[in-house]
Amino acid sequence: MLIEQENIENININAFQNDLITWFKNEQRNLPWRKDQDPYKVWVSEIMLQQTRVDTVIPYFNRFIEWFPTIEDLAEAEEDKVLKAWEGLGYYSRVRNLQSAVKEVKEKYNGEVPSSPEEIARLKGVGPYTAGAILSIAYGIPEPAVDGNVMRVLSRILSIWDDIAKPATRKVFEKAVRTLISHEDPSAFNQALMELGALICTPTSPSCLLCPVREHCQGFYEGVQNELPIKTKKTKTRDVQLAAAIVFDESGKILIHKRPESGLLANLWELPSVELHHSMQNEREQVIDLFNQNHNIKINLEKIIGQIEHVFSHLIWNISVYTGKIAFTLQESEEWKLVTFEELEEFAFPVSSQKMFRLYQEQLEE
């Protein structure tokens, strides 16, 4: 904490703010959520951008605002449609938290996104970064918005060697931002730090020769810009063996299942599946037994149509994909439905299920 305190005193704060903000105003990308400062749109964009690239978010953002133009529209929407709007974006609890928070804003705050740090931080899905981003960008309030970009950029500028993988480290950077932030234009300042991280001060091989704040950068001065930030943490993924089935009824409809309301891919639809375990039993027999035991569904498996690998951040699914027929009359419910191929479009599926549908289509074409 002492090191960065000394380094921050080496910075000419006014010149730094001016160089950074001037660069941002000239070089910023033209992004759909920068067309106005509607707090709702800023909010939606910030949730979508969590751990997600700008290029990925753009089409999702445009469609989401088209479907749900206002807080009221989103508050009143069916959750299934909201999840459909998020289909393929990942981290699906983000959008369920967003809708929940939007309902709270509608009811408790008369539809106006609160502008106090305490109130906005209490909303579901709004953490320290998102609270600061909305407050500064939509309301011009000088609050820190410390994301991965800001930690990378400031770790270099201030030569901060704390491990940014540790949650406690964010506070170090929030303190630095409180010292550095422009009170004239907090929105431009915060966005400029992130834009600099995205365009110039990139994770590998930063473009220091193009950097508008190079002369303020302690890391560049020391020649350590490629060693910062310090980020430990290893990703240990575990393997899970699954078997999924495309199960048809007599009329050719497909059986789909709604996942539980918490945990992985919560509330999304999927092709029914079971987790396999090591056994002397052959896989085909085990799948039939597990469908019976876990789902209380009797099926006749036809054939295996292929294997699919799907990689999450923390685990890997290896899925054997079967086709089959349902061996009794199924009672449909909130959790189980029989639908036609056309009706599949109405349901939100994770990418793993979409891979299986594609695999089946490829089989048909052979």
Added chain:
DNA sequence: TATTCGTGGAT
């Protein structure tokens, strides 16, 4: 605090 939450692009 460490882990759980997706996905697809970059290197």
Added chain:
DNA sequence: TATCCAAGAAT
């Protein structure tokens, strides 16, 4: 091919 990682939050 494998690893990392991108505008984080909840638990």
